[in-house]
Amino acid sequence: xxxxxxxxxxxxxxxxxxxxxxxxxxxxxxxxxxxxxxxxxxxxxxxxxxxxxxxxxxxxxxxxxxxxxxxxxxxxxxxxxxxxxxxxxxxxxxxxxxxxxxxxxxxxxxxxxxxxxxxxxxxxxxxxxxxxxxxxxxxxxxxxxxxxxxxxxxxxxxxxxxxxxxxxxxxxxxxxxxxxxx
Numbered sequence: 044x045x046x047x048x049x050x051x052x053x054x055x056x057x058x059x060x061x062x063x064x065x066x067x068x069x070x071x072x073x074x075x076x077x078x079x080x081x082x083x084x085x086x087x088x089x090x091x092x093x094x095x096x097x098x099x100x101x102x103x104x105x106x107x108x109x110x111x112x113x114x115x116x117x118x119x120x121x122x123x124x125x126x127x128x129x130x131x132x133x134x135x136x137x138x139x140x141x142x143x144x145x146x147x148x149x150x151x152x153x154x155x156x157x158x159x160x161x162x163x164x165x166x167x168x169x170x171x172x173x174x175x176x177x178x179x180x181x182x183x184x185x186x187x188x189x190x191x192x193x194x195x196x197x198x199x200x201x202x203x204x205x206x207x208x209x210x211x212x213x214x215x216x217x218x219x220x221x222x223x224x225x
Contacts, residue, residue, distance in 0.1 A: 046072075047065075049115035049116060052065050052072070052115070053106075053109070053115060055068075056106055057107070066102075066103060069102070069106075073116075073119055074095065077095045077098050077099070077123045079189075080123050080184060080188075081094035081095050081130075083169075083180075083184045083188060084127040084128075084130075084177075084184065085127060085130055085134075086173065090130065093130070094126045094127055094130050097130075098123045098126045101122050102122055105122070116195075117195055117198050120185075120189075120191070120199050121199050124181060124185075124199060124200070131177055167222045167225060168222065171217070171222055171225075172218065175218070178210060179210050179217070180214070181200070182196065182207055182210040182214060183211060183215070185199070186207075193207050193208060
C-alpha cells in the first residue's frame with residue numbers, strides 16, 4: 044500500500060475486502076511513534092513492545108466504532124497514552140516498592156541499556172525524564188519528542204492547554220536541574 048491519509052485508511056478499513064491491508068498500513072504508519080511513546084514512558088524494550096501491541100489490539104477492536112469526533116491520530120495517541128498509564132499503574136500495584144524505589148528501578152533500566160553512556164547528554168536526558176512524575180513525563184514526551192501541539196495534547200489528555208504548558212514548563216525545569224546536577 045502506498046502512503047495513505049488517515050481518511051483513506053478509515054475508508055479502506057471499513058471495506059471488508061481491504062480491511063486487513065488498511066490496518067496493516069495504519070500499523071506501519073504509527074508503529075514507530077507508538078513504540079517510542081511507550082518506550083519513553085515504560086523504559087523497557089519488552090514492556091514498550093507489549094504496550095504497543097496492546098495499543099494496536101485496542102485500535103483494531105475499536106476502529107469500526109471510531110466516530111471521527113477527533114483526528115484519527117489523536118484517537119490513536121489517546122489509546123496509546125491510556126495503555127502506557129494502565130501499564131504503569133499495574134506495575135505500581137504489583138510492586139510493594141515505594142515510588143522512589145520505582146524511580147530508581149526505571150533509572151537502572153535506562154542504565155542497563157547496551158548503548159548507555161553516562162557522559163552523553165541524551166542519556167542524562169533519558170535519566171532525567173525517568174525522574175519526572177508520570178503526568179509530567181507524558182506531557183514532556185508528547186511535546187518534546189512527538190512535537191505534539193498543545194491544542195492536540197489538550198484533546199488527547201482532556202485537560203486545558205494552560206495546564207499542559209505549566210506541566211511542560213515544570214518538567215523542563217526539573218530536567219534542566221537534573222542534568223546540571225549530575
